[in-house]
Amino acid sequence: MNWTAHAAHLADTVTHSGSRWVGPVASIPRHEFVPRWWHRGTEGWTLNAGEDDHHRWLDTAYSDRSLITSVGPLHADHAAQNDHPVGLPTSSSTLPSLLVRMFQHARLGALDELLDVGTGSGYGTALACHRLGDLQVTSIDVDPYLVDTARERLEHIKLCPNLVTLDATGELPGAYDRIVATVGVRPVPAGWLAALKPCGRLVTTIGGTSLIVTAEKQQDGSAVGRVEWDRAGFMRTRHGADYPPGPWEILAAAREQDGEDVTTGPYPVVDVEQAWDLASMLDITVPGILYGYAEDAGLRTAWLAHPDGSWARATAVGSDPPTVHQRGSRRLWDTLDEIRAYWLQHGELPVRGASVLITPDGRTRLARGAWRAEL
Missing domain, CATH: 3.40.50.150 (Vaccinia Virus protein VP39)
Structure with a gap:
């Protein structure tokens, strides 16, 4: 050839x-x-x-x-x-x-x-x-x-x-x-x-x-x-032929079930996984979240699930304020909204461009301005 x-x-x-x-x-x-x-x-x-x-x-x-x-x-x-x-x-x-x-x-x-x-x-x-x-x-x-x-x-x-x-x-x-x-x-x-x-x-x-x-x-x-x-987006390191099972059952529940906490969110529904900066900041804050998203005749639905059993779902027509269902020890959509509020207030998220310190034992610390995180 x-x-x-x-x-x-x-x-x-x-x-x-x-x-x-x-x-x-x-x-x-x-x-x-x-x-x-x-x-x-x-x-x-x-x-x-x-x-x-x-x-x-x-x-x-x-x-x-x-x-x-x-x-x-x-x-x-x-x-x-x-x-x-x-x-x-x-x-x-x-x-x-x-x-x-x-x-x-x-x-x-x-x-x-x-x-x-x-x-x-x-x-x-x-x-x-x-x-x-x-x-x-x-x-x-x-x-x-x-x-x-x-x-x-x-x-x-x-x-x-x-x-x-x-x-x-x-x-x-x-x-x-x-x-x-x-x-x-x-x-x-x-x-x-x-x-x-x-x-x-x-x-x-x-x-x-x-x-x-x-x-x-x-x-x-x-x-x-x-x-x-x-x-850049890369697959995570793995220890064998496949990754261990993820919280897929929790993610499925997030799409279908009613939450124990139902509110109206201040921001439109977003496909978090495709919003790379937003997803990165959320994963630094709450590691291990799985994402889902669908659109049907103008109805937009996003759902999140964490291995600890927490999940959230937001649904709205177009850019209307969403109805948010949440369950578990973490309020995942509330955390997402806090990150979006920070973004609106400051014009950017602090994680990209942050300074990095990696200690000899592998602890990884991020800092930018007053913001700090440790992986």
Whole structure:
């Protein structure tokens, strides 16, 4: 297949002519790392196989989009056409522009030793190898199949980084000048700072949010940095083939049941999960919330659920004040409204742009002005 023109177009799309990332993006055959992928449609997750339609394969692989490769424990490579898995995505080939931005946040130097956390399809690892040289790149993932398959696909294009099957939240192998994670963590694992060399730089996201954290290691073993103004959404780290069960029954109850506390909210219904700054601030305040949202003939409904059993639902026509049902020890919609009130009063939310201190044991503290939070 003539993929090189597609890769060159992708490079033009996701970076600029003077960037050091033009060569890596234009040179790596992304389609070889994603021969099969999942697409979410009206009937749920359905399988796409590149071999069935080469034109679609190239158009999809060289588009700037994330391609889901695993849903729950089922990888697309192992699926049949009639499989429709249920669950959360567990692996993907991240959209190339985001990979480039994460590596740019790392401020890579020519001699830097890089730890790539979250091998996934191996495409991001390939970009890093092309930029630095494969002997300077180590990549880790918790899933043995992902690691083994990425190794085979990297070797096929003559790249041989150090690939390790490992739970990223534990002790890490080696010492690194840069750690770039394409998975979300909360808090930053203590092993990451232990593996980061003095003056080394960490780039990661806070699990459950769109917040990118960059921090540099200090002589005392801590790391100091900030929440970038940029945004990213990554899957959380996991410890096995799938994530543990979430409070889906509570989320279902939130959509249907009456609350023990029924009020009228001051602000219109919002699809919280798609309001990235709002969702990030809410998750910093109350971690672990699941979201739902629907529109039907102008009626807008949003619902929230927390693992402790608390839930909330807000319903309104258009931008009218919503009827809010809440139940449990937390008033989730009240917390959301407090955040929205802060936003209106101050013109922004404090979490983005906040300073970051990560202590050697992994405690992560955020601060901006008088606002403080600890993960």
